[in-house]
Amino acid sequence: MTNHLDILLDMLSALPDPVFVLTESGRYAALIGGKDRQHYHDGAHLVDFSLYDVLPKAKADWFLEQIKITLEQNQLRIVEYGLAGADVDGLDTQQGPEGEIWFEGRVQPLATPVNNERAVVWVACNITRRHQLEAKLQLLSETDELTGAYNRRKLLDALTLSLASFRERQTPVAVVLMDVDHFKTINDRFGHIAGDEVLRGIAHHAMAHLREGDLFARFGGEEFALLLPNTALDVANVIAERLRQAIASGNFLPESHPPLVVTASMGLSLIQPQDQAIETILRRVDNALYRAKNSGRNCLVVDG
Template structure:
């Protein structure tokens, strides 16, 4: 019997992933396994501490909610979350991964109370490699391979999301569509490889002018779109003018082998209460074509009036 118990304890200690026993109040009751420092940090010091003792309040509240929800539903639940050594008191200098770890948490309620409390088993599996691969695949599906800007598919998804937010919260949202003037002449004169370099350089210029929340997309060929959250029509028009000037003032000598300037024409529109996504795009498109008809190298803002 003693030998069997020793074998059982050895097997539990050798579990590749850490297994936590957590009480309904958020106390670490026990920790078993997960000793490989290539994948995990040693959290044995956590036992008998509470989640709020060792984690930031927002994180501790989230873990506690998962525990209580699992107990209430009385079933196995699976969650994914990121956690780094810097998030957990006592792990700052511990051996283990330097970057945040992405975990899959499998949470199962225990049928019997532990120290007078309901509790769960929480198995935390390192899925960082899988998460990063999924992120790379998502980026590949959303990015234009040549320029690094987002693609049309990503733009439409983002428009759907911002449209829903606008309907609910009425946050101003604008769209800019711009086109490189006479770009066919660049390809004809310098070749398509040089033309590709121009597009890539232009995208880098734009990204330096845009905010982190703005979404720059290659709409097709030499046509691009910028989705501008929390931006009204006047602000969007001002930004479009800055982009127009920045692109027009840049000398593409490095890309083309000689001094050369390129201008852009742009149309700008903003969401209004009676809008659909299609009407927002159409107004920006109309503004672009009006800018081209007006001699190019200008910005036309189109309101819903």
């Protein structure tokens, strides 16, 4: 006669996703399922170890925090997180997926204590493909199709966050608006395809020289914007001026075209303590850009 307990254990061990029992102190009490080595590593050795025995402290802190929140709320919680096999001490990384894996964790309190501790059951589902698709779609929604730079929407979102950060921490944030000089003349003389090449060339040139954390966006038409977090006015001035000079000395059309000198006018300003909305910042930078155009173009005007 078939033993129903054996059937139940076989069913649990055959679960496609790994199911962990984790105690309130962060100890692995049990692990079942997750046998598919295309999607998961073998974590059987984790049982009886603490999160802090096998994970970097920052990651262990995060997992322990999720356990405690779940126990406090006493309800199912769903979290997403990235974890690579190399992050977990003792895993055989040859028998499992490479690189960082993205998981959806379904964390549910257990009614019965485990080893005299409150505990949760944590089901980890591999959502790497979904995460990659979402990241790709997010990038597409934030990217200008022609130039590959960020688009106006992304810039406005980033500027909104920068304003909030400035009001909280008072770290300097610089904003630059840049307009390609006489762009209509370029289109009229060389055609719109050549004009597109100029815009692409400027964007690729600018993005290649950005620092980590800087953001370059196509603001609209032949106008671009540069957001420089944690950047004092004198440093922002140097960065913008260097870019302006690089554009003036660059060659943005194929050799089949006649030589073309491309220049840009720029306006620069910092976020100010009195700024309550990003429209105020953009208006001030736009005024500086307008003054640059009225000063003969191919120059940088700094507001404040």
